[in-house]
Amino acid sequence: MHAAARFADYLSRKRLKMTRERRVILEQVLAARGHFGVDDLQEILRKAGHTVSRASLYRTLPHLVESGLVHKLEMAKGQARYEPMVGRHHHDHMVCLECGKIIEFESREIERLQDRVCRRKRFSMTGHTHQIRGYCDGCAGRRGPRAGGPDPQAHRV
Amino acid sequence: MHAAARFADYLSRKRLKMTRERRVILEQVLAARGHFGVDDLQEILRKAGHTVSRASLYRTLPHLVESGLVHKLEMAKGQARYEPMVGRHHHDHMVCLECGKIIEFESREIERLQDRVCRRKRFSMTGHTHQIRGYCDGCAGRRGPRAGGPDPQAHRV
């Protein structure tokens, strides 16, 4: 199903309305190529000639997430970022602590082991997060290998 | 090295001071058995007959984290939780969306695959986060299998 139709479907099921704002947000979110924050999105909308209040962004994004069209990534300190997920499959992220770059990765094997751990612990998984922090190729080089000591955010969840 | 000594060492290296507040915080944090938030910690301290301002907690916890005695887990929206890590080794977490229970797990194999992914992407890892969300044994039962639809927080990082 086409993304717009899928969102319309989601909305009608919940007796919610397809407003101009939601249409525009959806359109621009889908057009976005990478990961973006709420600020970025508002800026993208502005450049596209649309005005949508932050409140509406904050109210609409959860619907896009719940309808499965967008994924939410929580970075440190509650700075959420989002990424369109239409026509993509699951992946996780590496975040460069130097330049902020987000690198995607996927591993069938890790997913499989994860399922196994859940079975073993009788845990019914509905979702997961796997974020690796460190330095990307370019930044690790500039700082020298393993610079900076232990990750101050080690083990963050 | 004993935990208190290790923290003292960390502090002196950084020319920071071992104050009464830091001593008490360290002591109670180490005594804590599970995961706790800043509120919890202040309450624990109060019950132990100590008064420490929230500001001092917020100023001291990062030092405990950096010295490796405590790990920080970021849950959604900047609600940080902490856990003492003395005499323990690395593990990750499952969080029950129903009762909030945190279940620990560890998988050498997952860690190994993770390292491999990093090598492949030329990423120099300093730390990682692997959180699984869903329902624990008890809660999954009460709700019936796979209740509640897709994880609204799917893919959160």
Add this chain to the structure above:
DNA sequence: ATAACTGCAAAAGGTTTGCAGTGAT
């Protein structure tokens, strides 16, 4: 003596909400 530390209260910064008017169904 010097710097770091503490508590307090104010500020920050992202996100949420009450309200009154607007608009999709």
Add this chain to the structure above:
DNA sequence: ATCACTGCAAACCTTTTGCAGTTAT
């Protein structure tokens, strides 16, 4: 005609910070 939606501004909540006085080194 409903009832959800919107923008605005105020409220929220956790975390951070400036300040003036205190304390470890």
